[in-house]
Amino acid sequence: MSGSESAWLRTAKSLGWKALPPLSVVALALLVWEYLIPLGIVPGVRAEFLGTPSGIAAAAAELGQKGYGGHALFDHVRASLFRTATGFAIAACIGVPLGIVLGYNKRAGAFLLPIFGFLRPIPALAFIPIVVIWFGIGEFAKVFVIFMTAFLYVLLGSVSGVRSVPNDYFRLSRNYHLSTFATLFRVVLPSALPEIFVSLRTAMALSWAVVVASELIAAQVGLGYLIQSASQVYAINKVYVGVALIGLVGVTIDMLFLMIERRLLHWVGR
Amino acid sequence: MSGGDPLSGGGPLSAQIELREVSKSFDTRGGGRLALDSVSFAVKPGETATVIGPTGCGKTTILNMVAGFTHPTAGRVLVDGREVTEPGPDRGFMFQRPTLLPWITVFDNVAFPCRYGHGLGRERSHAELEEAVMHYLDSVGLRDARDLHPHQMSGGMQSRAALARLLIAESSVLLMDEPFAALDAQTRLSMQQLLKHVVKSEGRRTVLFITHDVEEALLISDHVYLMSASPGRIIRHVEVPFGSREDYRDVVLRPEFTQLKHELIDQLERLVPR
Ligand SMILES: Nc1ncnc2c1ncn2[C@@H]1O[C@H](COP(=O)(O)OP(=O)(O)OP(=O)(O)O)[C@@H](O)[C@H]1O
Numbered sequence: 001m002s003g004s005e006s007a008w009l010r011t012a013k014s015l016g017w018k019a020l021p022p023l024s025v026v027a028l029a030l031l032v033w034e035y036l037i038p039l040g041i042v043p044g045v046r047a048e049f050l051g052t053p054s055g056i057a058a059a060a061a062e063l064g065q066k067g068y069g070g071h072a073l074f075d076h077v078r079a080s081l082f083r084t085a086t087g088f089a090i091a092a093c094i095g096v097p098l099g100i101v102l103g104y105n106k107r108a109g110a111f112l113l114p115i116f117g118f119l120r121p122i123p124a125l126a127f128i129p130i131v132v133i134w135f136g137i138g139e140f141a142k143v144f145v146i147f148m149t150a151f152l153y154v155l156l157g158s159v160s161g162v163r164s165v166p167n168d169y170f171r172l173s174r175n176y177h178l179s180t181f182a183t184l185f186r187v188v189l190p191s192a193l194p195e196i197f198v199s200l201r202t203a204m205a206l207s208w209a210v211v212v213a214s215e216l217i218a219a220q221v222g223l224g225y226l227i228q229s230a231s232q233v234y235a236i237n238k239v240y241v242g243v244a245l246i247g248l249v250g251v252t253i254d255m256l257f258l259m260i261e262r263r264l265l266h267w268v269g270r
Numbered sequence: 271m272s273g274g275d276p277l278s279g280g281g282p283l284s285a286q287i288e289l290r291e292v293s294k295s296f297d298t299r300g301g302g303r304l305a306l307d308s309v310s311f312a313v314k315p316g317e318t319a320t321v322i323g324p325t326g327c328g329k330t331t332i333l334n335m336v337a338g339f340t341h342p343t344a345g346r347v348l349v350d351g352r353e354v355t356e357p358g359p360d361r362g363f364m365f366q367r368p369t370l371l372p373w374i375t376v377f378d379n380v381a382f383p384c385r386y387g388h389g390l391g392r393e394r395s396h397a398e399l400e401e402a403v404m405h406y407l408d409s410v411g412l413r414d415a416r417d418l419h420p421h422q423m424s425g426g427m428q429s430r431a432a433l434a435r436l437l438i439a440e441s442s443v444l445l446m447d448e449p450f451a452a453l454d455a456q457t458r459l460s461m462q463q464l465l466k467h468v469v470k471s472e473g474r475r476t477v478l479f480i481t482h483d484v485e486e487a488l489l490i491s492d493h494v495y496l497m498s499a500s501p502g503r504i505i506r507h508v509e510v511p512f513g514s515r516e517d518y519r520d521v522v523l524r525p526e527f528t529q530l531k532h533e534l535i536d537q538l539e540r541l542v543p544r
């Protein structure tokens with residue numbers, strides 16, 4: 001018993017020793033940030049614009065309790081998430097089926113794909129001013145920009161997924177006279193699914209980046225609005241908290257997609 | 271497996287493959303290039319014929335035309351006396367790679383042609399399908415692998431599963447394009463024996479087989495056709511003299527076997543352009 005305990009202790013100790021160097025670096029950095037940087041040692045930037053760890057903690061507590069700009073912190077997160085999810089969901093619902101059809105039917109693809117291929121390299125942010133002119137600065141404008149971003153990605157990803165279905169699968173389906181429906185749902189879709197999923201995940205990450213950007217320009221609620229508005233009054237610690245939150249939500253969404261992907265595409269990568 | 275197979279449906283399943291002066295040229299940038307030049311041969315019902323020849327001589331092209339995936343430029347391809355116009359479940363195709371669908375289990379892969387195909391003869395009830403799948407999984411030795419996914423199986427097991435999927439559709443013509451070429455020597459030998467055993471014991475399948483391997487051709491077929499390099503022509507027909515029911519271990523020891531094998535290998539080697 002004592003043997004196993006000492007083994008456990010040894011593992012814990014060795015882990016502790018391994019964690020010690022990076023932790024000490026972080027601790028040192030925090031100490032420098034907290035006590036030295038406010039003394040004005042960074043040339044070219046006013047010390048109060050750099051914030052402090054304790055200031056960030058206080059800002060996080062304040063944002064959590066009182067919210068910001070008349071909205072609770074959670075409402076800001078929810079507003080950004082809602083815009084992203086709406087734009088992304090509409091894009092996925094149209095983009096995936098359309099992409100499958102355009103990838104499967106060469107003639108239809110030849111008509112439409114060059115147009116979408118031309119639009120895709122245009123950064124979504126370049127659409128924002130156009131969309132603002134068209135639709136004003138309401139909810140719809142932001143959802144539309146996200147839709148545009150995600151749609152083009154998902155569509156072209158689905159097309160390429162269908163185009164990379166092995167020719168032998170199509171021959172198998174022709175050999176046994178499968179219906180178009182069965183060919184699409186039993187052969188083409190599952191075979192293209194891994195690539196479709198990658199495009200969905202990328203589109204989601206892009207959408208999240210774009211929602212924040214679109215909120216920087218015109219919004220009364222949302223994480224992009226929060227950091228933009230806080231920065232206008234030089235509340236640097238609140239900006240830090242907002243940026244960290246944007247990152248946290250982004251990582252969480254991506255992990256969620258990875259989890260679904262692993263469940264759904266159990267055969268991939270084996 | 272022997273005698274009255276309860277799953278065969280009773281109808282006459284034997285067919286005949288016939289190529290009459292078939293030529294095929296492909297469009298290339300420099301105009302048409304002749305791939306096959308006036309190829310003629312016939313396979314009788316229940317027989318296994320193998321085409322061997324150097325790479326690029328048009329073996330796959332022949333098989334694709336019988337399957338209905340491509341069409342001859344001149345001449346006629348007949349199955350059951352009718353001109354081939356399109357692919358169909360009366361002719362099953364086994365690809366060089368197993369081509370199992372990786373997202374479903376072995377059982378579902380084998381059931382696939384019956385579940386989603388059309389024109390495979392009679393409809394099967396759920397229970398009949400289950401019975402048929404298990405029957406063919408049994409005959410290829412995969413009864414215990416029914417719930418595995420393709421990526422959980424070895425290459426040899428995947429080939430067996432693909433063979434079971436080929437057999438379950440009850441196609442009277444089996445078209446096989448180097449189906450065992452990617453397997454190791456031992457697995458290949460056991461697949462050859464399995465194919466020969468199944469085909470001979472069912473007695474109602476006509477097989478057109480393609481290979482690079484002279485020994486494989488001699489061990490599994492009744493007839494071997496040797497083709498010349500591009501443009502492909504049939505330059506030799508061998509009626510294999512060893513009883514197709516004989517054990518391969520006895521066959522390979524026969525001096526006639528060794529002699530015929532080396533003769534064909536020599537002939538093949540002289541065909542390969544250096
Ligand atoms: N779709 C095509 N378009 C143009 N040329 C083709 C096409 N398919 C085959 N060919 C040509 O026809 C010839 C015969 O090809 P085929 O695939 O039938 O040869 P093969 O005997 O099966 O060769 P291998 O033993 O390497 O599989 C080759 O020279 C090939 O380049």
Ligand SMILES: [Mg+2]
Nearest residue numbers: 329330331447
């Ligand atoms: Mg070939």
